[in-house]
Amino acid sequence: MNTRHPTYPTHPAHSAHPARPAHPDEAADDGWSLVVPLKPLALAKSRLAVAAGTRLRPRLALAFAEDTVGAVLNCPRVRDVAVVTDDPAAASALASLGARIVPDTPAAGLNAALAHGVRAVRARRPYARVAALNADLPALRPAELTRVLDAARKFPRAFLADAAEIGTTFLSAGPGVELEPAFGGASRLRHLSSGAVEITLAGVDSVRRDVDTGEDLAAAGKLGLGPRTAARWLPAAG
Numbered sequence: 097m098n099t100r101h102p103t104y105p106t107h108p109a110h111s112a113h114p115a116r117p118a119h120p121d122e123a124a125d126d127g128w129s130l131v132v133p134l135k136p137l138a139l140a141k142s143r144l145a146v147a148a149g150t151r152l153r154p155r156l157a158l159a160f161a162e163d164t165v166g167a168v169l170n171c172p173r174v175r176d177v178a179v180v181t182d183d184p185a186a187a188s189a190l191a192s193l194g195a196r197i198v199p200d201t202p203a204a205g206l207n208a209a210l211a212h213g214v215r216a217v218r219a220r221r222p223y224a225r226v227a228a229l230n231a232d233l234p235a236l237r238p239a240e241l242t243r244v245l246d247a248a249r250k251f252p253r254a255f256l257a258d259a260a261e262i263g264t265t266f267l268s269a270g271p272g273v274e275l276e277p278a279f280g281g282a283s284r285l286r287h288l289s290s291g292a293v294e295i296t297l298a299g300v301d302s303v304r305r306d307v308d309t310g311e312d313l314a315a316a317g318k319l320g321l322g323p324r325t326a327a328r329w330l331p332a333a334g
């Protein structure tokens with residue numbers, strides 16, 4: 097059996113997004129490239145202002161992104177991380193963790209930022225296996241991300257619903273497949289109807305636990321916050 101050319105299950109819903117076989121060099125080196133979008137910190141996590149106040153909110157937005165990117169970079173399936181952001185302070189902090197920084201497209205919104213990030217990744221590696229991951233996952237565990245990536249690998253496009261089962265925290269595309277991101281609000285159904293396969297693994301709560309509000313942050317705290325978020329939030333909360 098030729099193990100250098102992965103095959104995928106076929107499904108009528110995927111016929112519009114056929115996966116091309118990977119170039120042999122890419123198949124031999126098949127780590128994931130993750131694309132993490134991040135709004136300018138002065139605007140990010142606006143729904144958290146009620147719980148955190150205006151001074152702490154941008155610092156928490158950065159801490160969430162640092163804990164997210166830190167956990168991603170500790171996941172053995174991940175080859176590299178591209179953060180799409182125009183925020184200079186966040187760019188500097190996340191680059192020092194090991195992320196590649198891709199400047200955002202001007203005022204075009206989240207999905208344009210993600211498509212732009214995927215183009216930047218594939219400009220270097222045309223057959224890269226890519227996944228978009230929100231920057232607001234402060235409880236993210238590398239081992240849980242590994243399980244999600246291993247499940248996603250079986251499909252041309254796959255996604256994970258957020259903890260509320262309304263939105264999306266993760267969307268992947270295999271080699272040669274367009275990501276077609278449709279994030280924002282009630283994106284779970286949009287991703288489902290676009291033909292992406294929903295990952296329904298149990299025990300990956302940390303990958304689904306996005307934080308928009310104070311209640312979300314308390315729920316993330318029960319899973320265990322990453323070190324940068326804990327350093328900023330637990331003293332303020334206590």
Ligand SMILES: Nc1nc2c(ncn2[C@@H]2O[C@H](COP(=O)(O)OP(=O)(O)OP(=O)(O)O)[C@@H](O)[C@H]2O)c(=O)[nH]1
Binds near residue numbers: 132140141180230
């Ligand atoms: N690069 C980039 N990232 C974005 C943009 N809009 C949202 N994001 C990021 O997309 C992810 C999901 O967005 P949300 O959960 O709505 O986060 P948010 O926009 O900071 O939160 P709210 O202000 O409360 O809506 C987060 O990582 C955001 O930082 C954008 O226009 N450009």
Ligand SMILES: C=C(OP(=O)(O)O)C(=O)O
Binds near residue numbers: 258262263265281306
């Ligand atoms: C970005 C999303 O939602 P929210 O802004 O509610 O986090 C989403 O789930 O696609």
